[in-house]
Amino acid sequence: MPSCALSSEFYSIPAPQAARALLGMRLVRCLDGQRLAGLIVETEAYRGEQDQACHAHAGRTQRTSVMYGPPGTAYIYFTYGMHWMLNVVCEEPGFPAAVLIRAVSVCEGAQTVALRRLGVKSAAWTDGPAKLCKAFDIDGRLNGSSLCQAGQALWIEPGQPVSDSLVSAGPRVGIDYAGEPWRSIPWRFRARLSP
DNA sequence: AGCACGATTAACT
DNA sequence: GTTAATCGTGCTC
Numbered sequence A: 001m002p003s004c005a006l007s008s009e010f011y012s013i014p015a016p017q018a019a020r021a022l023l024g025m026r027l028v029r030c031l032d033g034q035r036l037a038g039l040i041v042e043t044e045a046y047r048g049e050q051d052q053a054c055h056a057h058a059g060r061t062q063r064t065s066v067m068y069g070p071p072g073t074a075y076i077y078f079t080y081g082m083h084w085m086l087n088v089v090c091e092e093p094g095f096p097a098a099v100l101i102r103a104v105s106v107c108e109g110a111q112t113v114a115l116r117r118l119g120v121k122s123a124a125w126t127d128g129p130a131k132l133c134k135a136f137d138i139d140g141r142l143n144g145s146s147l148c149q150a151g152q153a154l155w156i157e158p159g160q161p162v163s164d165s166l167v168s169a170g171p172r173v174g175i176d177y178a179g180e181p182w183r184s185i186p187w188r189f190r191a192r193l194s195p
Numbered sequence B: 001a002g003c004a005c006g007a008t009t010a011a012c013t
Numbered sequence C: 001g002t003t004a005a006t007c008g009t010g011c012t013c
Helices: A015-022 A064-068 A110-116 A129-135
Strands: A026-031 A034-047 A074-079 A083-089 A097-108 A154-157 A167-170 A188-191
Touching: A015 A034, A015 A097, A015 A188, A026 A097, A034 A110, A064 A074, A064 A083, A083 A129, A097 A110, A097 A129, A110 A129
Parallel strands: none
Antiparallel strands: A026 A034, A026 A154, A034 A097, A034 A188, A074 A083, A083 A097, A167 A188
């Protein structure tokens, strides 16, 4: 069955809406001809130069320029000296906004992920933004690439719809330096999965 | 200088 | 089984 990636239009909406809509979608990584995939279970929205937690808060720089580009583009950056993070650019070109993919639930290629995450229990393979990048071999080489073309290195396709009753929203994490209201605004979305 | 984190440790239930 | 504290690491500004 041919896979079909979410289109650029899907991401042309306010980042918090996109963050909610991405829950349950399937993140697909094509690695050495093999499909690795996971259902998105946690996201965070970052939106505009006004948002003190958004990288674009300091304006447009070489690093943040990707966020000003077309929706559906991967914004991948490096932080804390060792971690890569995957974001999807949202909204109209010229307006910096993105959704951080914080966690996925592996549904394809588990055998390969297990090899990439040797010594890590399956529950901890992809339950953090840097962990999923490591598990799926996502790094700066993919920064700026489009996520709207199925069959390339990385894309997002429809997965399992997640009903509102399974979604909880809360404040974003790791942004203590931001002031109000940005620090408390509930732009983090989680889907409670079925154990 | 400081950071959209993770692994490890150490204290609690 | 949880939450809290610590710190490594190297890229961006």
